[in-house]
Amino acid sequence: MNLEEIYQEAHALLDGHFLLASGNHSARYLQSAKVLEYPKKAALLTDALAKMIRQSGIEVDTVCAPALGGVLAGYELARSLDVRSIFVEKKEGGMELRRGFKIQKGEKVIVCEDIITTGGSALKAAKAIEALGGEVVAFASLANRGFCKRVGSSHDAKPECALPENIPLFALDDFAFEMYAPEACPLCQEGSTKAIKPGSKS
Numbered sequence: 001m002n003l004e005e006i007y008q009e010a011h012a013l014l015d016g017h018f019l020l021a022s023g024n025h026s027a028r029y030l031q032s033a034k035v036l037e038y039p040k041k042a043a044l045l046t047d048a049l050a051k052m053i054r055q056s057g058i059e060v061d062t063v064c065a066p067a068l069g070g071v072l073a074g075y076e077l078a079r080s081l082d083v084r085s086i087f088v089e090k091k092e093g094g095m096e097l098r099r100g101f102k103i104q105k106g107e108k109v110i111v112c113e114d115i116i117t118t119g120g121s122a123l124k125a126a127k128a129i130e131a132l133g134g135e136v137v138a139f140a141s142l143a144n145r146g147f148c149k150r151v152g153s154s155h156d157a158k159p160e161c162a163l164p165e166n167i168p169l170f171a172l173d174d175f176a177f178e179m180y181a182p183e184a185c186p187l188c189q190e191g192s193t194k195a196i197k198p199g200s201k202s
């Protein structure tokens with residue numbers, strides 16, 4: 001599976017001049033919701049992810065996603081794994097289960113995102129699950145931005161990665177784009193474009 005090609009075909013992999021949430025600039029950006037626009041394509045991705053998870057031998061009862069970004073990927077992964085799907089939502093300083101969703105003591109949960117950047121939201125979701133007695137057995141994501149180490153990758157985790165080292169991260173591929181401090185950005189130096197802020201609000 002050529003993940004880059006799939007993201008490109010879905011117009012989920014953007015080329016341009018972007019201002020990232022970290023304040024850095026980049027020439028590429030993953031608008032990861034775009035790759036989930038077509039459910040049948042989304043299912044191909046989560047089927048591949050589910051296969052990796054099954055091959056690892058990890059047992060899973062439930063997939064839990066941090067809302068909003070992770071919900072579709074989490075739901076499709078739960079379908080691929082034939083397990084339950086729930087999601088947590090933001091609250092002050094963390095995440096919480098709402099809407100009558102429950103977690104049993106010892107329930108084995110995978111935290112699923114559409115994309116893992118530093119893993120901050122996934123970690124908050126994991127803490128909410130553990131606080132309710134659930135066991136986080138893995139993290140899963142369609143794409144990994146390359147800060148965290150995924151199972152099977154030769155890229156090591158960077159200091160920015162928030163995910164615990166003792167829980168595996170399954171992702172289909174790494175998208176480790178170059179990032180530049182604004183003063184060292186070659187696109188800024190070239191001068192014909194200004195960095196624009198992509199993301200969930202545009």
Ligand code: ZN
Binds near residue numbers: 026187188189
């Ligand atoms: Zn720039």
